[in-house]
Amino acid sequence: MRDSFHHRLDVLVLQLARMCDLTAVAMSRATDSLATGDARLAEGVVADDVIVNQTRTRIEQDAQTLLALQSPVARDLRVIVTVLRSAEHVERMGDLAHHVALAVLRRHPDPVLPAPLRSRFQLMGSIAVRMAGTTGKVVRERDPVLVRTLDAADAEMNELHRSLFQVIGHRWAFGIPAAVDASLLSRYYERFADHAVAVAARTAFIETGTPALI
Amino acid sequence: MRDSFHHRLDVLVLQLARMCDLTAVAMSRATDSLATGDARLAEGVVADDVIVNQTRTRIEQDAQTLLALQSPVARDLRVIVTVLRSAEHVERMGDLAHHVALAVLRRHPDPVLPAPLRSRFQLMGSIAVRMAGTTGKVVRERDPVLVRTLDAADAEMNELHRSLFQVIGHRWAFGIPAAVDASLLSRYYERFADHAVAVAARTAFIETGTPALI
Numbered sequence: 478m479r480d481s482f483h484h485r486l487d488v489l490v491l492q493l494a495r496m497c498d499l500t501a502v503a504m505s506r507a508t509d510s511l512a513t514g515d516a517r518l519a520e521g522v523v524a525d526d527v528i529v530n531q532t533r534t535r536i537e538q539d540a541q542t543l544l545a546l547q548s549p550v551a552r553d554l555r556v557i558v559t560v561l562r563s564a565e566h567v568e569r570m571g572d573l574a575h576h577v578a579l580a581v582l583r584r585h586p587d588p589v590l591p592a593p594l595r596s597r598f599q600l601m602g603s604i605a606v607r608m609a610g611t612t613g614k615v616v617r618e619r620d621p622v623l624v625r626t627l628d629a630a631d632a633e634m635n636e637l638h639r640s641l642f643q644v645i646g647h648r649w650a651f652g653i654p655a656a657v658d659a660s661l662l663s664r665y666y667e668r669f670a671d672h673a674v675a676v677a678a679r680t681a682f683i684e685t686g687t688p689a690l691i
Numbered sequence: 692m693r694d695s696f697h698h699r700l701d702v703l704v705l706q707l708a709r710m711c712d713l714t715a716v717a718m719s720r721a722t723d724s725l726a727t728g729d730a731r732l733a734e735g736v737v738a739d740d741v742i743v744n745q746t747r748t749r750i751e752q753d754a755q756t757l758l759a760l761q762s763p764v765a766r767d768l769r770v771i772v773t774v775l776r777s778a779e780h781v782e783r784m785g786d787l788a789h790h791v792a793l794a795v796l797r798r799h800p801d802p803v804l805p806a807p808l809r810s811r812f813q814l815m816g817s818i819a820v821r822m823a824g825t826t827g828k829v830v831r832e833r834d835p836v837l838v839r840t841l842d843a844a845d846a847e848m849n850e851l852h853r854s855l856f857q858v859i860g861h862r863w864a865f866g867i868p869a870a871v872d873a874s875l876l877s878r879y880y881e882r883f884a885d886h887a888v889a890v891a892a893r894t895a896f897i898e899t900g901t902p903a904l905i
Contacts, residue, residue: 541772544768544772545764545765545768548762548764550759550762551759554758554759558755558758558772558775561772561776562775562776562779565776642871645867645868645871646867646868649867653859653860653863653867653870654856654859654860656867656870656871657856657859657870657871657874660871660874660875661874661875661878664875664878
């Protein structure tokens, strides 16, 4: 049986994984509200962001308590430091989903995005949601193969972000506010993916001991 | 006299402060290149970003070595964890200066910003540079009064970012690419300020032991 200290470490890791799952749900709902203009869905994302923030607070407090009281070494120390450094990245993922929802509410009842951009953002959303779910799985299972699938998804996201500016640059008929909104929203999705990669790469470091500098 | 361990801690903190200074220089040059269209200045910012990144790598390696070898406790532990968690924020500040310089190079020889926006971005730049310098000072001296001056500067930055969208929304005569560039650039300055605040708030935690959740 695991002793009390190692049980608390396990709980810490599971809390972080759970936090990834919460941001996947938040980004899924935020993207749906962006596609449909559903303000109640967007309001739910805004309200639930508090839960992600509270989870981060609890994780950081627990990690700091374990660090201060137990003087952990080697792998145990790496687990705590990694969780401590990852929680804020995951909270940031939640913030970015929140930003998407706020954009929906700011323009409501008008849609934020013109119709030709909607499928692009649904694709970015589905990649982001899948990445957050994968990162949660990496945190739980620390499977290096899964970490590599995230790199491919991140590259796809970067390409979608980059190519948006070609779409906006040529024959754009939807006005400046829509162009600005689309640019910033695209950036939110792209940054969400970066944070998912950073957390997964860090978690891999728990096993290897090689620092991930992402 | 300080023992070898505490000397290494002092060096770690000074490296972090030095990294803040590097990002202040980078953002100052990036902003000048944005105002003047000086491509060589922008190229210098891009080239020097490597130094910031290398400093982060060295800081994180040193911090992890100290954590693993010395089993530090209490304040010493807080110093190491804080430095470890701050270095990536400062690296991100460097990345954001780098993003500004890349925008200049992408449009060169055309200016990125239309003339009426230049003074706004010079103001954002000067606030950002001052904030990075202040954060470096907080890291060195851990003065809580300085931390509070950062909050005021951050509020000013947020207001400048927010009000840009009013400027772009009404009677904008400079086309869509300029509106998109200005929006993203404004976001870079605003995020730069957020990271400066986060690092300073963290550093304050070294003395108080109260976690900063920024």
